[in-house]
Amino acid sequence: MIAIRHLSMRLTAGGRRVTILDDVALSIPPKQMVAVMGPSGSGKSTLLGLIAGLDRPTEGTIVLDGIDITTLSESRMAKFRRMKIGYIFQSFHLIPTLTALENVLVPLELAGHAAAKDLAAELLHAVGLQDRMHHYPVQLSGGEQQRVAVARAFACRPPILLADEPTGNLDSQTGRHVMDLLLSLHRDYGTTLVLVTHDRAVASLMHRVIALRDGRIESDDLISETESHQEPTL
Template sequence: MITLSHLTMRLAGGGHQITILDDVTLEIPDKQRVAIAGPSGSGKSTLLGLIAGLDRPTAGSITLDGADISRMRESDLAKYRRDHIGYIFQSFHLIPTLTALENVLVPLELAGMNGAQDRAADLLKSVGLEKRLHHYPVQLSGGEQQRVAVARSFACRPPILLADEPTGNLDSATGQQIMNLLLSLHREYGTTLILVTHDRAIAASMERVITLRDGRIESDSLISSDHRPAESPR
């Protein structure tokens, strides 16, 4: 269970404080699929970064199974991210000098996992890139690069997967393929999936949609399975 309690984030700018998030309180149960929606500047990506432990809130708390990550030391935060968080970025964030296989190997080697090479290769095969293991990012299409990023995010079997506009740089058909892949892996690994999106169709494929506006929760609704779009084969 992820619990956000009275979460506030302010930044200094132009001689005054800018409020990015304003008294956000919510709970996200384990294994739930959640979309964070809202207009640009509403605080979506900031909220994701706080849950990831990449930033610290100005006020309030973020707890995971009772542990307050907003009060952790940097060394403990690094362990929290390593052991609990997978992250997918809109712009892929692959290391350009490493092959697809080597990019997926990075978190496995940092975690000291046995059989890292086989695990990385299996993950890339599971996302349809068995013929691209030794290709560099520049040799891959945008969709293929995002598939590498998806494989990397699941490498250490994180209980929480955070995705910041994962289809934002892709055409609609490729974006749908990536979403089908994410949903399939979410079911396979039983992760909590929290996804930032502007796309209503993608939001509708989640179990819950939280809409932010001006740093506050405007709405928080569960989506009936009857209203979710059917998934295409990945």
């Protein structure tokens, strides 16, 4: 469960007070898949970063599994994030000096996972990259890099996956493949998914679509069963 109350993010830029998020309230039940839409600059990435505890809000609370993360120290937040949250970026953010396998190993080793290497290899198999394990990010296509990023984000089986325009830099077929992966994680593990997208077709795969405008929730719609759960075709 993600429970967000009175969440605001304001800062001073160039001597001007800027409101990025303005008194946002949002509850996301476990296992729900939510699309966050809205024009550029409406606060989508800021919202996702706050849920991940990468940033701190000016006001408000974000309760994840009963813990208000806005009160956690940096180090407790880092530990909490490792266990509970996977994050996927539009531009993949893989470590360029590490191979695909090593990138996926990072979170597993940080978590002190036994048999980390076997699990990392298994994850890369699961995303169809068994032949690319020892390749560096520059040797991989965008779609392959994003699949490594999905494997890395999901390595510690977090109950919550946050994805900021995960298909934004991919062609539609490759994007579909990445979406298929995310949907299969939801199906197999009940992962909660909060996904920023500009793509209506991607949003229609979710249970719920939230639209942000000027830092506020403009609309919040459940997608009917007939529209959602379309099995993506590759």
